[in-house]
Amino acid sequence: MTSSPDHSPYSSPHNGDGPRIGVVLSHGFTGSPHGLRTWAHAFAAAGFAVRMPLLPGHGTSWQELSRTTWQQWHCALDDAYLELDADCDHVFAAGLSMGGALALRIAATRPVAGVVLVNPALVIDDPRAPLAGILKLIMKSTPAIANDILKEGMDEGAYNRTPVAAAHELNKMFKDTIRILPKVTAPVHVYRSTVDHVVSDSSIVALRRGLTHAPVELVRLENSYHVATLDNDADQIFAGSVDFIRGVISAAGPASATAALPRREASHEQS
Template sequence: MLEKYPVLPGAEPFFFNGNHIGILISHGFVGTPQSVRFLGEYISSHGYTVYGARLKGHGTHYEDMERCNYWDWIQSLEDGYRFLQQHCRDIFIIGQSMGGTLTINLASKYPDIKGIVLVNAAMTAIPEMEEFKDKMEPRFIDEGAPDIKANDVHEITYAKAPIRSIKQLLSLMDITRGKLPSVTCPTFAFRSEEDHVVPPENTDYIMAHIQSDIKKIIPLYNSYHVASMDYEKKFIADQCCLFIEKYASNPREMEIS
């Protein structure tokens, strides 16, 4: 599917070349790589190779998004994984919101992924979207302000969301729930205790159904849904670096590839 509109300034994917440990990061529904760029920059400053993918139909215009299905989004993240494989030996994935859903899909398919980090991942229910599951109109709905507690934070996102895309997200969640038992890699999950988009119970469900021997929920008490841009973004980034260092092969080898 070719996009009709150019990528918005600041919404481009990002790549930071570092050592043999690669970190793939995915933004969420109607978001862009800008929403996870702080995580990418912080993690890369520790020597890791980082790629922030842009999901198909995102960061351009919501009409582009309307023309996508969830397989396009799955493929976008898998393309990022294959790109990192050209540069790195070990790969970790970090996913925010729908990006967490896509991360679980990828981890269920590739057991050699070293570990995953989920940030308010969507899996069981998004109350605001459920009412549109069986509707065909209106064609677009207003998105409203991003769910971020911190003041003066600007997220590049769409002002409207296509009903068709909402249905695709809900379908993605449906198919991904069946893949949870196939996830066996180490998993950390950040869960905002006050999330006005994806209820915290989504994270609880994920962690109860994956088969990873190593799994941990880390509660966030001062961030809303887009936690990667909120008050605890540095705490999240620090924990990600500790997670990567602990579960990567020979993490102290910091040669630039």
């Protein structure tokens, strides 16, 4: 059974005792928060504060996406991170596909507590990718690879066309993200579908090679395709990512719950 995609951003406050935990969440290329909304609800149900923005150019039309840059996508997620960081003791970054690359960018440039990725993308295997900067001048779009979902009746609500100009931006962003992966030091928890028709294992190889200073744990998903947050293994992802976050906080010790508070109070006094 399908319903109209909900492309709107999602936000929820921290709710519960103990350390204030936030999760900044990013959808993938040509997609929208629709594909991750149930995941966001799972984080909120665990008591975490959540911010999931609608990235510029998404949830509207592929023509609009063609007019955006990868820096705009990054800034949208970074702004969401900063919102959480102002109110939380610990912030985690999470994402699907391209959203995984954006989450890694946040982890490389901000002091996140951990990262959760679902079929993260870092490499475009299409041999036309290096030529996208030229091709965009003569070819506006190509057919999209959307709804790579094993479970019947599911619709991620992505565009049915991929703008070549945006694919060029995506390729540039991936290359720059791979460059800064060694800056990630927080633990990284990865869910990887054994069958994925969108993102190949080249991205996982690039991830492992680049994360030279971060512990990485990979969990195989045996019953899902690319958009695993809408697929048969979704509940495993939701429960496992909450457990991962709680485990990271628990391992950090009770002192970590209030470690950030004096710094924020001091910053407030100086302003």
